[in-house]
Amino acid sequence: MELKLVAPFTSIPSIQKGLDTVxxxxxxxxxxxxxxxxxxxxxxxxSGGKRIRPTIILLIxxxxxxxxxxxxxxxxxxxxLHTATLVHDDLIDGSLLRRGIPTLNSKxxxxxxxxxxxxxxxxxxxxxxxxxxxxxxxxxxNTLMTIVNGEVDQLFTNHCITTVEEYYRRxxxxxxxxxxxxxxxxxxxxxxxxxxxxxxxxxxxxLGMAFQIVDDVLDYIGDESTVGKPVGxxxxxxxxxxxxxxxMQDNPxxxxxxxxxxxxxIQDETEILQLVKxxxxxxxxxxxxxxxxxxxxxxxxxxxxxxxxxERDALxxxxxxxxxxxx
Numbered sequence: 001m002e003l004k005l006v007a008p009f010t011s012i013p014s015i016q017k018g019l020d021t022v023x024x025x026x027x028x029x030x031x032x033x034x035x036x037x038x039x040x041x042x043x044x045x046x047s048g049g050k051r052i053r054p055t056i057i058l059l060i061x062x063x064x065x066x067x068x069x070x071x072x073x074x075x076x077x078x079x080x081l082h083t084a085t086l087v088h089d090d091l092i093d094g095s096l097l098r099r100g101i102p103t104l105n106s107k108x109x110x111x112x113x114x115x116x117x118x119x120x121x122x123x124x125x126x127x128x129x130x131x132x133x134x135x136x137x138x139x140x141x142n143t144l145m146t147i148v149n150g151e152v153d154q155l156f157t158n159h160c161i162t163t164v165e166e167y168y169r170r171x172x173x174x175x176x177x178x179x180x181x182x183x184x185x186x187x188x189x190x191x192x193x194x195x196x197x198x199x200x201x202x203x204x205x206x207l208g209m210a211f212q213i214v215d216d217v218l219d220y221i222g223d224e225s226t227v228g229k230p231v232g233x234x235x236x237x238x239x240x241x242x243x244x245x246x247x248m249q250d251n252p253x254x255x256x257x258x259x260x261x262x263x264x265x266i267q268d269e270t271e272i273l274q275l276v277k278x279x280x281x282x283x284x285x286x287x288x289x290x291x292x293x294x295x296x297x298x299x300x301x302x303x304x305x306x307x308x309x310x311e312r313d314a315l316x317x318x319x320x321x322x323x324x325x326x327x
Contacts, residue, residue, distance in 0.1 A: 005007065012310055018058040018072060019051060025076040029123040037265060040104055040116045052211070054079045055318065057186040060200060063311035064190035069129045073190060078182050084120035084222050085147055085178075087113060092151065102208075129184055133212035136185045142179040146173050154239075162261075167242055171212040175251050179208025206299035213292040216241035216323065220280045232276040238265035242291060245285035273296065289323075296323045 026045060030038040034161050054075035061071035089095070090103040091113045105113040121144070128140050149174025187197040211276030219234050220243050234241050240248070240260060248257045256275050257264060266272050279285065304314050 012059075012060060012062070012314060015022065015058050015083075015314070017053065018068075018075065019054060021072050022054050022076045022079060025072065025127065026080060029080070029127070033119075036112075037116065037119060040108060040189070041301075042110070043107070044087060044104055044120075046101070046115075051079065052318070052322070053082055053182045053266070054205070056179075056207075057180050057316070059315050060186040060326070061190055063306065064192050064196075066186065066190040068131075070189050073127050073130045073184055074136065077124045077140065078122050078178070078185070080127065081144065082178060083143035084117045084124060085118035089121060091117075092155070093233075095233075106309055107286065109246060115304075131185075131189055133185075133189055135188050139181050139185050139188070144179050146177045152176075162240075162245075162248075164242070164245065167240070167245055168209070171209060173217075175212035176205055176208030179211065180204040182292055183207070196306075196321060199305050200211070203299050203302040206295045206302065207319055207322065210292045210295035210299065210319075213242055213288060213295065214323055214325055217243055217285060217288050217292070219243075221277055221285060224299045232272050235266060235272050242288040243279050243284045246287045247279045247282055250282065250284065292323050296320070 023045075027042075030041050030317065057075040058071060058076060060066075061068075061074075078166075087104055091105040091110060091132060095103050095105075096189055108116070125139070128137055131137075150170060153173070154170065180201055181204070183202040184197065187200040216234065219231055219241065222231060235244070238260075244260075247254075248260065251257055256271070259266060296319050300316055303312055303319070
């Protein structure tokens with residue numbers, strides 16, 4: 001397995017070298033443990049991924065002259081935490097594929113899957129502690145609580161979100177909180193002033209929100225071979241994301257909208273695919289994409305507060321790449 005940059009937008013050798021080291025550190029966490037646990041986690045790592053969060057951390061730390069070893073440990077901890085959340089998410093959602101590769105829960109029992117996710121959470125905490133920053137540990141712990149609280153809220157409350165504000169709260173818990181923590185902690189260990197730390201925290205928040213909105217758009221217009229999972233997955237779970245929310249606002253009397261508003265989930269696969277097609281052709285997609293552009297634009301503006309460097313330019317390119325994944 002080799003960790004590649006999220007897109008060919010930077011030629012900074014130290015960043016790719018750092019990502020390769022992050023890979024090695026992740027794999028070293030598996031040494032001296034049960035062989036089946038090593039097999040399971042190796043399977044998870046082999047699914048690859050964009051590695052956006054460690055790339056962000058390495059770019060920010062390099063831009064701010066952070067201590068390199070601490071930066072590597074932080075990037076590894078955040079990626080392990082992210083991977084752990086995916087393991088549990090796939091089990092909760094009953095997902096059989098991620099990035100086109102069978103999920104762990106499609107191969108293992110629920111108990112073994114949960115324990116593997118727990119191991120990854122513990123591994124993330126272990127490496128995070130080696131940054132020697134109590135603040136980093138606090139932020140990571142708070143983020144994990146936010147993510148879990150969001151999952152519990154999604155399990156026990158009505159999925160039919162009717163306001164944009166409710167949707168934003170959900171995607172913050174699900175995705176943006178970890179982006180925010182990635183940029184926040186990278187700034188914390190860089191020993192910059194509190195104003196710069198806050199600017200980078202806000203950058204991570206805006207970037208994470210944009211990322212999840214684009215993901216939700218791709219659930220309607222993405223190509224399965226690219227996205228790595230069937231389109232319409234949110235609808236199958238009865239989840240209302242921004243494209244569906246915009247469609248509901250424009251078509252309040254549509255039969256599927258009325259079903260959702262009454263708390264009924266669409267069960268028929270043909271009806272789900274038809275609704276996906278209707279939403280994909282509607283203005284709801286453009287409106288959702290525009291919202292993602294606005295979040296990304298604010299993220300880019302925050303970066304303008306830092307000197308013009310290769311790392312800052314790479315972060316800007318990453319921000320643009322995130323919102324252009326649908327093209």
